[in-house]
Amino acid sequence: MTSPFFERIVVVGLGLIGSSLARAIKRGGLAGTLVGVDASTAVRARAEALGFADRVLADPAAASAGADLVVLATPVGAYRAIGEALAPALKAGAILSDVGSVKGAVVKMLAPLMPPGTHLIPAHPVAGTEHSGPDAGFAELFEGRWCIVTPPAGADPAAIEKVAELWRRVGMKVEAMDPAHHDLVLAITSHLPHLIAYNIVGTADDLEAVTKSEVIKFAAGGFRDFTRIAASDPVMWRDVFLNNREAVLEMLGRFTEDLTALQRAIRWGDGAALEALFTRTRAIRRSIIDAGQADPEEQKRRDDAAAAAARNAAARR
Amino acid sequence: MTSPFFERIVVVGLGLIGSSLARAIKRGGLAGTLVGVDASTAVRARAEALGFADRVLADPAAASAGADLVVLATPVGAYRAIGEALAPALKAGAILSDVGSVKGAVVKMLAPLMPPGTHLIPAHPVAGTEHSGPDAGFAELFEGRWCIVTPPAGADPAAIEKVAELWRRVGMKVEAMDPAHHDLVLAITSHLPHLIAYNIVGTADDLEAVTKSEVIKFAAGGFRDFTRIAASDPVMWRDVFLNNREAVLEMLGRFTEDLTALQRAIRWGDGAALEALFTRTRAIRRSIIDAGQADPEEQKRRDDAAAAAARNAAARR
Numbered sequence A, B: 001m002t003s004p005f006f007e008r009i010v011v012v013g014l015g016l017i018g019s020s021l022a023r024a025i026k027r028g029g030l031a032g033t034l035v036g037v038d039a040s041t042a043v044r045a046r047a048e049a050l051g052f053a054d055r056v057l058a059d060p061a062a063a064s065a066g067a068d069l070v071v072l073a074t075p076v077g078a079y080r081a082i083g084e085a086l087a088p089a090l091k092a093g094a095i096l097s098d099v100g101s102v103k104g105a106v107v108k109m110l111a112p113l114m115p116p117g118t119h120l121i122p123a124h125p126v127a128g129t130e131h132s133g134p135d136a137g138f139a140e141l142f143e144g145r146w147c148i149v150t151p152p153a154g155a156d157p158a159a160i161e162k163v164a165e166l167w168r169r170v171g172m173k174v175e176a177m178d179p180a181h182h183d184l185v186l187a188i189t190s191h192l193p194h195l196i197a198y199n200i201v202g203t204a205d206d207l208e209a210v211t212k213s214e215v216i217k218f219a220a221g222g223f224r225d226f227t228r229i230a231a232s233d234p235v236m237w238r239d240v241f242l243n244n245r246e247a248v249l250e251m252l253g254r255f256t257e258d259l260t261a262l263q264r265a266i267r268w269g270d271g272a273a274l275e276a277l278f279t280r281t282r283a284i285r286r287s288i289i290d291a292g293q294a295d296p297e298e299q300k301r302r303d304d305a306a307a308a309a310a311r312n313a314a315a316r317r
Helices: A016-028 A041-050 A060-064 A076-089 A104-113 A157-169 A179-205 A212-217 A223-229 A234-243 A245-267 A271-290 A296-316 B016-028 B041-050 B060-064 B076-089 B104-113 B157-169 B179-206 B212-217 B223-229 B234-243 B245-267 B271-290 B296-316
Strands: A006-012 A031-037 A055-057 A069-072 A095-098 A123-125 A146-149 A173-176 B006-012 B031-037 B055-057 B069-072 B095-098 B123-125 B146-149 B173-176
Touching (some): A006 A016, A031 A060, A055 A060, A060 A076, A069 A076, A076 A234, A095 A157, A123 A157, A179 A223, A179 B179, A179 B223, A179 B245, A212 B271, A223 B179, A223 B223, A223 B271, A234 B271, B006 B060, B041 B055, B060 B069, B060 B076, B076 B104, B076 B234, B123 B157, B179 B223, B179 B234, B245 B271
Parallel strands (some): A006 A069, A031 A055, A146 A173, B006 B069, B146 B173
């Protein structure tokens, strides 16, 4: 019999990502003991009922004593208080990691709290759905997607590899990146798309000349895809924007500049400029499909799993 | 034996929408004779091979002689020339319709060309995929979606009903709307979403600090959904923006205003404002799902059909 990959893993925050990770760890037999932690009584009760963790606790410090790996999976805004509570309980050699969508702020927040001999290895599995909570999670969430590991300068190579290998074993491809560069890459590939999706849905909601019922009925023309993104967890995303301000503002500045040029092309009837942009953007979609990041079959498997999880969650409401 | 719904239908433009309509008409036995018209030799050859029309011609005027219904399914920018060519060939009682995404400009362009005793009944089936061309079409494209019929003031009620019923018979729900109001509704539910999707993909493509390969790898964080929309037909969309300028600029102005407020909230760390918007937008997604416009099962059937059509098209390249 092989020994588990980590003796004791603690996942703090049992929402979509945390509970999916717990399920995937359990499926893979990657932990001797898997402890789930959540501050919410309701979430803990659901986690107990769903059974994706061996034990479910409220106190991150008590849970983390003796842990080999602790993974924070709460909104980033809660990291500081949780880190302050649990860091002193970490044993020598323990690894503290996370799944947050911003990384520079996380390193800045958590690094000073780490006791000597422990390792901070933040990570960001780039995967998700628009659903939230322990019922929305599913073990297949991570398959075929990229996880970005962002160790601070001077981090222990063995600890980095251990975290990278965990994500590989739940199905992800792994890439290491500097935390600041991560924040820039994600600002354009994730944070800005979410911001403008939230924004356009808000704009539509405020119109008087077009009714809400019309917006809903005719959403199939493109708007619907934005509403999916704009249904993502509000607290998680609030914390992303508060903690990746510089990179998001930089990308937003460029976006707005480009949009102003496009606005001018429309106003002046510059069809050639419009067609040139629209032709160029088409090629990028092709690259994403060729890179396997929009494989229809894989997408379908994931969507099916997400839909099943969402149905289960809805049935409980 | 029942007689077909129209004796002779002509579809001008055999791309995604035109060829899907032809397939759906054929499947439903809705035309005695279905004539496909396209200016491109290559498209006509594919249409002949795919066999979704009884006859395939190059000349819209010759095709339209004796037609009961002519449907324009080219980019809107080509309507004027095609309308000038075919309108004189229309017989008394013939209906000229279309599938364009803008309606005010279409009425303005085509109404003056209509011979006495003929009927202009524009329509807009709100359905599509990011793929183009005769191979990308499929008969199921329209099912469960809305078609907006936008008759000019004073149009013949029987002709309106005939066009509405055709769209019902290919699976759509039908609503009548004033052309100008249509353009406002679609500006927010379709045109602006496409514009900002094209724009963000262009912005990402221009970055130096983030490589193209990084954008592609980590597209799963939200960006990928925008690339799908930004892969839509460039000429069709150029013509949409050129022909719905006022409504698009109006919606774009509101969008930019709201985005500036959001930018300010990020800059000043106003988490409450961000969370309030992100919570509000979540409710709209729920309404769209409740309205059946994002039913996962229906979506899956459509996606499967679109993927199969795209695979067939790719296999031919």
